[in-house]
Amino acid sequence: MDYKFLINNLNLNKSQKVIGTDKGLAKIGDGIVNLAYSVAKSIYLTNNNQNDKIIRTGKKVSKIILGSALKNADMKRFAKTRANAHDLADTVEAILAYVWLSNKMTLSDIINFLVDNLSGDLYNRAEEIEKVTIAFTNLLKYIKKFLPEN
Amino acid sequence: MDYKFLINNLNLNKSQKVIGTDKGLAKIGDGIVNLAYSVAKSIYLTNNNQNDKIIRTGKKVSKIILGSALKNADMKRFAKTRANAHDLADTVEAILAYVWLSNKMTLSDIINFLVDNLSGDLYNRAEEIEKVTIAFTNLLKYIKKFLPEN
Numbered sequence: 655m656d657y658k659f660l661i662n663n664l665n666l667n668k669s670q671k672v673i674g675t676d677k678g679l680a681k682i683g684d685g686i687v688n689l690a691y692s693v694a695k696s697i698y699l700t701n702n703n704q705n706d707k708i709i710r711t712g713k714k715v716s717k718i719i720l721g722s723a724l725k726n727a728d729m730k731r732f733a734k735t736r737a738n739a740h741d742l743a744d745t746v747e748a749i750l751a752y753v754w755l756s757n758k759m760t761l762s763d764i765i766n767f768l769v770d771n772l773s774g775d776l777y778n779r780a781e782e783i784e785k786v787t788i789a790f791t792n793l794l795k796y797i798k799k800f801l802p803e804n
Numbered sequence: 805m806d807y808k809f810l811i812n813n814l815n816l817n818k819s820q821k822v823i824g825t826d827k828g829l830a831k832i833g834d835g836i837v838n839l840a841y842s843v844a845k846s847i848y849l850t851n852n853n854q855n856d857k858i859i860r861t862g863k864k865v866s867k868i869i870l871g872s873a874l875k876n877a878d879m880k881r882f883a884k885t886r887a888n889a890h891d892l893a894d895t896v897e898a899i900l901a902y903v904w905l906s907n908k909m910t911l912s913d914i915i916n917f918l919v920d921n922l923s924g925d926l927y928n929r930a931e932e933i934e935k936v937t938i939a940f941t942n943l944l945k946y947i948k949k950f951l952p953e954n
């Protein structure tokens with residue numbers, strides 16, 4: 655899989671803001687975030703239940719969670735100025751799409767990273783929000799090295 | 805990437821209806837459909853414009869399109885009896901997740917198949933609906949061979 659040509663023009667004038675505010679990247683990233691989290695949550699719940707039950711599930715990751723993760727990872731500078739929660743979430747999605755399209759992380763890498771960084775009882779909604787925020791915060795911190803420094 | 809264990813229990817009593825009506829599979833499949841189509845549409849539009857412009861975009865594939873594709877591919881028997889449009893779409897998503905989790909098609913295979921089967925002017929919404937229905941119909945026909953016969 656090589657779709658790197660889809661980001662050729664972004665790499666001409668590579669900057670944190672150019673990547674973090676690209677609307678098309680955010681749309682592609684929305685799909686990456688939701689698919690990766692659905693599979694990661696399924697694996698996590700399957701690996702962590704008493705009855706060896708196989709659990710398949712899916713869940714759209716809320717904009718609030720993604721926005722908080724961006725702030726926690728100290729990466730708000732990738733977003734546009736005066737960004738609202740929706741804009742911050744779009745920035746997380748754009749960044750993830752950029753890293754994926756750059757072949758720095760495969761979908762499988764992202765899924766496995768999330769599985770390894772999930773914890774606690776994801777059936778408890780408040781706890782899920784807290785733990786998923788942590789997982790995405792860690793993911794953002796990890797991928798910083800694949801992103802431009804300015 | 806091997807997440808095949810997530811479908812182990814489905815393979816014990818493998819049937820078209822067991823796969824096609826699994827709610828968890830449908831949730832995972834929703835992510836696959838939307839990510840694959842977003843990337844496929846971006847590639848198609850990038851390859852087919854006069855100005856060598858790179859286009860990144862994303863689009864949730866409507867339930868109507870997926871339901872029509874299931875009917876056109878003559879695969880309604882995978883869905884539950886008296887299925888409405890929403891149920892039919894869920895069945896398409898479940899089937900795609902099953903094929904992906906079985907490692908019969910990678911995400912990249914699905915994206916490339918869609919790109920090869922898209923045509924026409926996707927900026928025209930009526931035409932997009934028609935052409936995307938055709939692409940998903942062809943995809944379903946193609947993956948029949950990976951699915952149980954009953």
